[in-house]
Amino acid sequence: MQFKYLNLIRETNPLVHCITNIVVANYTANGLLALGASPLMSANVAEMDEIPAFSQALLLNIGTLNGTDAEAMLAAGKRANQAGIPVVLDPVGVGATSYRKNVVNRLLSEVRFALIRGNAGEIAALAERDWQAKGVDAGSGAADMREAAKFVAQKYGCIVALSGETDWISDGARLVGVHNGTPLFPRITGSGCLLGAVCAAFLGVADKRDYFAACVEACTFYAAAGETAAETLLPTQTGTFSTALLDQLAAMTAQQAEEKARVSDE
Amino acid sequence: MQFKYLNLIRETNPLVHCITNIVVANYTANGLLALGASPLMSANVAEMDEIPAFSQALLLNIGTLNGTDAEAMLAAGKRANQAGIPVVLDPVGVGATSYRKNVVNRLLSEVRFALIRGNAGEIAALAERDWQAKGVDAGSGAADMREAAKFVAQKYGCIVALSGETDWISDGARLVGVHNGTPLFPRITGSGCLLGAVCAAFLGVADKRDYFAACVEACTFYAAAGETAAETLLPTQTGTFSTALLDQLAAMTAQQAEEKARVSDE
Amino acid sequence: MQFKYLNLIRETNPLVHCITNIVVANYTANGLLALGASPLMSANVAEMDEIPAFSQALLLNIGTLNGTDAEAMLAAGKRANQAGIPVVLDPVGVGATSYRKNVVNRLLSEVRFALIRGNAGEIAALAERDWQAKGVDAGSGAADMREAAKFVAQKYGCIVALSGETDWISDGARLVGVHNGTPLFPRITGSGCLLGAVCAAFLGVADKRDYFAACVEACTFYAAAGETAAETLLPTQTGTFSTALLDQLAAMTAQQAEEKARVSDE
Incomplete structure (x- = not known):
């Protein structure tokens, strides 16, 4: 695959408005x-009218609402x-409580x-399939993750990126695996x-018609x-990895990521 | 000493519900x-009925209420x-303000x-002994920490783990030092x-009758x-230590911790 | 320059009360x-009467109000x-929204x-000069940063520390550059x-008549x-730098900082 957006992020420094949880x-x-x-x-209601107007993307992460x-x-x-900027939803632990389900539905x-x-676990909860979700962690279950991603994308008319050992990205029609x-x-x-926020940054510099490619590039890069x-x-x-991941997000070039990429069109 | 619970945590991944402060x-x-x-x-009131029902332990840390x-x-x-799951209290800076004292009392x-x-400083404040507490830090004072731990354990009918150069753990009868x-x-x-949360994880996989041993193991391991x-x-x-501690929490085996342990029955 | 306050901080461990944002x-x-x-x-209103009374300095950072x-x-x-303790204001992103402007004005x-x-960008917003501020980041603009620092210091009758490639510190009369x-x-x-908090710690151990020197020392040390x-x-x-900066804040001696310092009286 060929990277189109990484350099654009580094050149234009898109502003990503994040309403995210206190942990991350x-x-x-x-x-x-x-x-x-x-x-x-x-996350101040008094600022929500102004900030999206000068941002390039918005991330909504419900981790500690x-x-x-x-x-x-x-x-x-x-x-x-x-304002026409892309909005990313990270439905953290949506299967865990009825409160989270209600907020996400709204x-x-x-x-x-x-x-x-x-x-x-989260995508399965949105798919309303049977899935053994455990709190906010991924859980494991029998449902086919590829199908779940595609189904949720169709159901809500947007792209879905299901993260795991393999990331599955679908817009309801196409399905790509990042290995x-x-x-x-x-x-x-x-x-x-953080991947949700990284996706928001890639979407923030992409043309609307190219959002799917931007998501695949974001997940592959990450x-x-x-x-x-x-x-x-x-x-x-694990502690050292936290730090090393930040260093790599800054260091990795488009060419290095392209060479490293193991992406499959399903 | 012999470790009983560390491997059980790694095998069963207990879910620890934390209501803790924004700093940590x-x-x-x-x-x-x-x-x-x-x-x-x-910490969302709307979720407090559901989450403890599928968690293995609960941590209440009052650091930034x-x-x-x-x-x-x-x-x-x-x-x-x-639900019968263990609850851990971390009364951060309880001696510092009357608000914290009132919440902890309740x-x-x-x-x-x-x-x-x-x-x-915190255990001394609960003991209502004279103790020179300074904000949320440990402070120093003349009271006997071993006595304070034992006294507070008796007063509130629970285990107390007083952290410091030596950790003192008491259930009101027994007293153990972790050196x-x-x-x-x-x-x-x-x-x-973090030690409070680690204790909650150990308690979460232990039998009620063995909570004291689980606390001693948690403090010793940490x-x-x-x-x-x-x-x-x-x-x-100090920065490097933050990271290295996380690595060790993941790397240290029960056998390594047993060999390293310097624990005294008082 | 000669350092006066670094060792005093390490000897007396001043308590710095921080009302700051969830990110930092x-x-x-x-x-x-x-x-x-x-x-x-x-940031609990119920504690605001007691905490400043036993603190040595107060930091108000409006990053995520x-x-x-x-x-x-x-x-x-x-x-x-x-209580007569120094108060530091960090007007994060004050130019970004009218809510932040109103709070800072109050x-x-x-x-x-x-x-x-x-x-x-923030000091320029306080100077009410035209300045291209971008969200909470520094932005860039044509205004003279040295003049902006001096002007804001005069306008509000306090010291201003404008951080950037060069830090400019002014009390309205004096102007110092930290290179x-x-x-x-x-x-x-x-x-x-963090620099705002470090400045608060230096001010917390300094005599009122020496606040300007304490700010210059804080910015130079940092x-x-x-x-x-x-x-x-x-x-x-970038990740490694986060950690290494903490290590240096603990390791660097007054003598090392003095030797390293490149400070200009303008």
């Missing part, structure tokens, strides 16, 4: 800065739709998303959340960066 | 993942008691705790908070991991 | 601990003024600040926010620590 806010900001994008974190966060997400999402009915990014990665990804908190970061590490060096 | 949420989540447990962070956090803690604590009167984990550790622990934020992480570091490498 | 709370706490100060993070944070800042700021009219620390630093600073989140941390790193090692 710092790591997400550092990851976006390493990549070459600019993070802006605000509290107070007026859900309202802020709705307001920011609608405003981002008006977001999905009132905001147009360019992308939903989640793990197998890069490392078992260290699920050993650190926020590796999925998985290749993690794979490279892990190459010299033991499987237990 | 990320480090706590990464520490639990490194150890082999699964973190779930939520705000909004409806105290209500969420009360609701989650009561629900966890109903938690202690309405929720049954398996463990209170704190530093010398492992490193001066780098108090040089990073959240090293005590102190030994920190000691090992610090072995090749200068006393000023 | 952890890094700020770790940075203050590395330096030798003690962080206390609380939400809920009752602005009220807490006003209450803490007024109480800190009563803070500036009701609280006496010892120091305002911001990047070029140390590294391009890695803006590649990690919270490097400016920039020199970053410069040293970056010396062996590639420009893309």
Whole structure:
């Protein structure tokens, strides 16, 4: 595959407005800065009319919703739709509680998303298939992840990126598998959340008609960066991997990522 | 001593529901993942009825209480008691303000705790002894820490783990000292908070009648991991120690921890 | 230049009360601990009467204001003024939204600040000059940063530290340039926010009549620590730099910083 958007991010530093959870806010900001994008974190309802108007993308991550966060997400999402910038949904742990299901249902009915990014358990919950989800972690189950990604993409009319050992990306018609990665990804908190933000940055510099390619590029770049970061590490060096992943997000060139990419059209 | 629970955590990945402070949420989540447990962070009152029902342990850390956090803690604590899962209290800076004292008093009167984990200043504040506490840091004072741990354990009918150069663990009758550790622990934020979460994970896989042994194992494992992480570091490498501690929490085996353990029955 | 306050911080461990944003709370706490100060993070209105009374300095950082944070800042700021401890304002992204402008205006009219620390875009917004600010990042523009620092210092009757490739520090009459630093600073989140907290620690151990020298020392120490941390790193090692900066904040001696310092009286 050929990379189109990585260099554009590094040249134009798109501003990514993130309404994200308190666990990963710092790591997400550092990851976006390493990549070459600019993070802006605000969940204040009073700012939701202005910020999407000067941002290039919006990320809504429901990991630790509290107070007026859900309202802020709705307001920011609608405003981002008006402004024509891409909106990414990360439905963290959506299968875990009825509150999360309700918020996600409301977001999905009132905001147009360019992308939903989640793990197998979360995408399965959106597919309303039987899936053994365990809290906010990925869980494991019998459903076919490829089918789940495609089904949810059709159901909500957007792209779906299902993260796991293989990432499956579908727009309801096309289905692409990204086979890069490392078992260290699920050993650190926020590796999925950061991928959602990275996708937002790629979408933020892409043309609307090319959003699918931008998502595939984002997932491939991220998985290749993690794979490279892990190459010299033991499987237990989880702390070191956190740091090394940031370094790779900053260091990896488009050419290196292209050479590393193991992507399949299904 | 012989380790019973570390491998069980790594085999069963207990889900630890943490209501904790914004400063350490990320480090706590990464520490639990490194150890082999699964973190779930939520302080949303609307989720407090469901989450304890599918969690293996609950941690209540009052470090940056705000909004409806105290209500969420009360609701989650009561629900966890109903569900029969262990609840850990980390009374961060309880001696510092009357608000913290009031919240902790209410938690202690309405929720049954398996463990209170704190530093010398915090345990002394609960003992209502004279103790020179300084903000949320440990402070120093004349009171006998061993006596304070035992006294607070008797007063509240639970285990107390008092963290410091030596960790003192008491259930009101027994008293054990864990002499492992490193001066780098108090040089990073959240090293005590993470220990509280690690204790919750150990309690989450233990039988109720064996909670005391599980706490001693948790404190010993954590102190030994920190000691090992610090072995090749200068006393000023505080940033590097943060990362190295996570690596050790993932790498250290039960056998290594047993060999390293310096534990005394008092 | 000769350092007066660094050793005093390490000897007396001043307690710095931080009301800061959720993105940098952890890094700020770790940075203050590395330096030798003690962080206390609380934005709970119910604690704002007590905490400033036993703190040595107060930091107000508006990066992710939400809920009752602005009220807490006003209450803490007024109480800190009563208690006679220095208050530092970090007006993160003040040019980005009208909400931030309003909060900052209210803070500036009701609280006496010892120091305002911001990047070029933020200080320019306070100067009400035309300046191309982009979200919460520094942006770039034509205005003279030295003049902006001096003008804002005069306008608000306090010290201003404008952070950038060169840091400009002015009390309205004097103007000092700190020429140390590294391009890695803006590649990690919270490097400016942490500097605000570091300045608060230096002010917390200084005599009121010597606040200007304390700010210059703080900015010089911080920039020199970053410069040293970056010396062996590639420009893309952003994650490693985060960690190395903490190590240097703990390791660098007054003598090393003095030798490294490139400070100009303008």
